[in-house]
Amino acid sequence: MKIGIIGGGLTGLVAAHALLPENEIDLFEKMPYLGGCLSSYKIDEYWIERYYHHCFSDDNSLFALIGELGLKDHLEWRRGTTGYFAGGTIYPLSTPMEILKYPELSLLDKARLALFTFRAKRIDITSLDDVPADLYIINTLGKNIYYSFFEPLLKSKFGEHRNVVSAAWLLSRVAIRSNRGISGERLGYLRGGFHILVDSLEQSIESQGGKIHKHHKVTAVKPGNNGWELDGSVYDAIISTIPPQELTRIGGPDMPTIPYQGAACLALGVKREVTEGIYWLNMKDPAPYGAVVAHTNFIPSERYGEHIVYLASYFSGTIQADLSERMIDDFCSRFSVMRDEITWHRLAVDPFAGPIYTTGYRSLIPAYEQNGIYIAGMFSSPNYPERSMEGSIRAGYEVAKCVTAEKTHGKP
Numbered sequence: 235m236k237i238g239i240i241g242g243g244l245t246g247l248v249a250a251h252a253l254l255p256e257n258e259i260d261l262f263e264k265m266p267y268l269g270g271c272l273s274s275y276k277i278d279e280y281w282i283e284r285y286y287h288h289c290f291s292d293d294n295s296l297f298a299l300i301g302e303l304g305l306k307d308h309l310e311w312r313r314g315t316t317g318y319f320a321g322g323t324i325y326p327l328s329t330p331m332e333i334l335k336y337p338e339l340s341l342l343d344k345a346r347l348a349l350f351t352f353r354a355k356r357i358d359i360t361s362l363d364d365v366p367a368d369l370y371i372i373n374t375l376g377k378n379i380y381y382s383f384f385e386p387l388l389k390s391k392f393g394e395h396r397n398v399v400s401a402a403w404l405l406s407r408v409a410i411r412s413n414r415g416i417s418g419e420r421l422g423y424l425r426g427g428f429h430i431l432v433d434s435l436e437q438s439i440e441s442q443g444g445k446i447h448k449h450h451k452v453t454a455v456k457p458g459n460n461g462w463e464l465d466g467s468v469y470d471a472i473i474s475t476i477p478p479q480e481l482t483r484i485g486g487p488d489m490p491t492i493p494y495q496g497a498a499c500l501a502l503g504v505k506r507e508v509t510e511g512i513y514w515l516n517m518k519d520p521a522p523y524g525a526v527v528a529h530t531n532f533i534p535s536e537r538y539g540e541h542i543v544y545l546a547s548y549f550s551g552t553i554q555a556d557l558s559e560r561m562i563d564d565f566c567s568r569f570s571v572m573r574d575e576i577t578w579h580r581l582a583v584d585p586f587a588g589p590i591y592t593t594g595y596r597s598l599i600p601a602y603e604q605n606g607i608y609i610a611g612m613f614s615s616p617n618y619p620e621r622s623m624e625g626s627i628r629a630g631y632e633v634a635k636c637v638t639a640e641k642t643h644g645k646p
Contacts, residue, residue, distance in 0.1 A: 237637065238262065238464040240452045241475030243270025244623060245611045247435040248299070248630025249473050250444050253637065259444035262464070264451035268436055271587060272623065274429035275580055277503065280537065281427040284582035285499045286527040286544045288314065289422040293624035295631065303434040305424065312532055314421040315511065318386055319526070319568075320518035324510050328419070338382035338518075346375050347383065354408040359619060362401035363596040370401035386516040390524030393548040395495060395590050402619040403591035423533055428623075455485045455607070462607055471637050475611040477586050478600055487605040490598055492613045497587030498553050500545040500561045503577035507531065507541050508569045521568065522560045523547045540577055553583060588612050588621050595619070602636040609633070 235257045239246045242263030250259045267273050274281045289296055291311075300306055315328040318338075326332045333344060362370065367388060371380040384404070388396035391407075424430055439446060455472060456463050462472045474481045478489040500523070507530070509515050515526040523545040530541040545561045554560065558581045566573060589595070589612055599615050602608055610633035611617075617625035 235470040235637075236260075236461075236468075237471045237473065238462075238467070238469040239473045239475070240455075240464070240481070241270070241611070242268040242446065242448070243475055243611070244272055244432075244626040245614075245630040245633070246473070246475040247432065247439065248627050249475075249610065249634045249637075250439045251435055252631050252634035254439060254442035254444050259439065260447065260464075260467075260469075261439065261444065262447045262450045262452050264449070266449045268446070268448065269429070269432040271497075271584060272428050272432055274427055274432070275501065277578060278539075280539075281429045282501065282529070282538070282542055283428055284501065284580070285497065285584075285587075286529060286546070287423075287428050287623070288312075288532065289623055291420055291422070293422070293622070295627045296624050299627055300424070300431065303431070303438065305430060305434060308424045308426060308430060309422060310425050311420055311422050314419040314513045314532055316419070316514045316516070317509075317512040318383075318516050318518050319521075320382075320386075322519065322568075324512065324515065326510070326512055328512075339379065343376065343379050343382075347379055350375060351408055354405055357405055357409075359402040359405045359409075360596070362405060363619075364593050365401040366397065366593055367399045367401045367404040368397055371404070382518075386518040386524075390516045390546065391548065392495065392590060393524060393550075395493075395548075395550070395592075398590070398592045400591055400593045400595060400619070402596070406619045421532070453484055455481070457606065471608060471640075473608045473610065473633055473637065475609070477611070478604075478609060478613060480586070481607075481609065486607055489600055489604060489609075492598055492600075493590040493592050493595070494586045495588065495590050496549045496551075496553070496583065496585040498547045498549060498557055499582045500547075500558055500579060501582070502543045502545070502562075502565070502579045503538075504541040504543055504571065505575045505577060507535070508543065508571055522557065522564050526565070526569075548587070557581070589617070591619050602633045603640060608637055 237257050237259055239250055239261040242261055250261050271285050274283050317324055317326040325336050371384050392399050452465055454465055458468050461468055461470045464472055477494055479491045482488055509528045511531055513528055513532040517524055525546045527544040535541050610629040612621045614629035616628035
């Protein structure tokens with residue numbers, strides 16, 4: 235079969251990898267690089283992700299792919315620490331003792347929160363899809379726990395949309411991050427950066443005869459006599475990994491709109507450590523970013539020769555033209571950093587960075603096959619109720635299997 239794939243993010247790359255060498259593959263990516271949100275910058279002598287990344291201990295599809303590509307020796311496990319910036323103060327919240335010292339919660343609040351976290355993996359999240367996260371936490375744990383602990387998490391992830399997010403997403407987030415020891419969370423990373431995973435997939439595809447077309451934005455798809463046309467070329471099957479509404483816009487089947495939000499992530503090279511050893515710092519205080527992610531409090535700074543910090547912000551619509559400067563000014567003022575201590579900065583902006591898991595989102599998840607065209611990505615069922623590398627990889631494999639099965643049985 236001749237198969238066209240729209241999008242060179244993780245799902246598109248995995249689908250192409252899975253369908254080769256038995257099929258003829260053309261993969262189209264609008265950017266001059268592959269990986270989507272998993273893509274990386276080359277800074278001097280090292281690579282660093284455009285958007286902060288780590289993996290979790292139960293990401294089995296990711297680990298299988300890493301092993302298949304010969305990258306198993308690159309996988310390492312590190313300690314991820316967390317905290318909140320509240321009232322102008324950094325509060326570490328990684329260990330039981332640090333949580334006990336957190337002044338924003340009473341002892342009773344902390345006991346309730348600990349029990350809730352312990353039980354999170356056993357709660358049926360499908361029953362919570364229609365329940366707003368804020369109301370669920372307020373009704374279950376009280377207002378103080380919501381405003382002092384959970385609202386900063388929701389704000390850092392969804393910004394102005396935090397009040398429409400479902401409790402299903404929040405519970406899955408709590409459950410997946412409950413893999414903690416007494417010193418912090420166990421998180422995974424690829425030594426050298428996740429760019430080596432993207433590069434290995436690219437090499438695998440091309441070595442098996444697949445063709446990758448970078449800097450090619452697909453502008454038109456339409457049904458043909460013997461398949462689908464993609465920018466004028468006929469294919470037996472098309473897999474689209476872009477948001478369903480974007481596929482509809484360029485001629486694909488009419489599908490419900492999936493609520494998406496954009497991400498603006500400012501990466502900084504800094505001469506010194508600034509978050510008191512904390513990897514992930516949620517901002518409870520108002521700021522032009524929702525979280526400060528100190529990558530080199532997760533991966534040793536010696537590998538880069540400097541410290542690397544991300545300032546993460548989510549948005550809908552368009553971003554302000556001066557957002558980068560506003561972020562830097564606030565960061566410097568809030569963390570007592572001089573401008574000449576910042577060695578470089580890069581702003582990554584993606585208007586479709588990920589779905590917003592609103593109440594009722596589960597009913598919007600589309601099937602892989604849509605009127606003879608195939609779709610998969612962050613919006614697919616393996617990425618519900620939280621998107622991840624694991625979910626995107628599973629979606630890539632599942633849509634590839636769906637294409638193969640449909641064609642094997644002679645279906646269009």
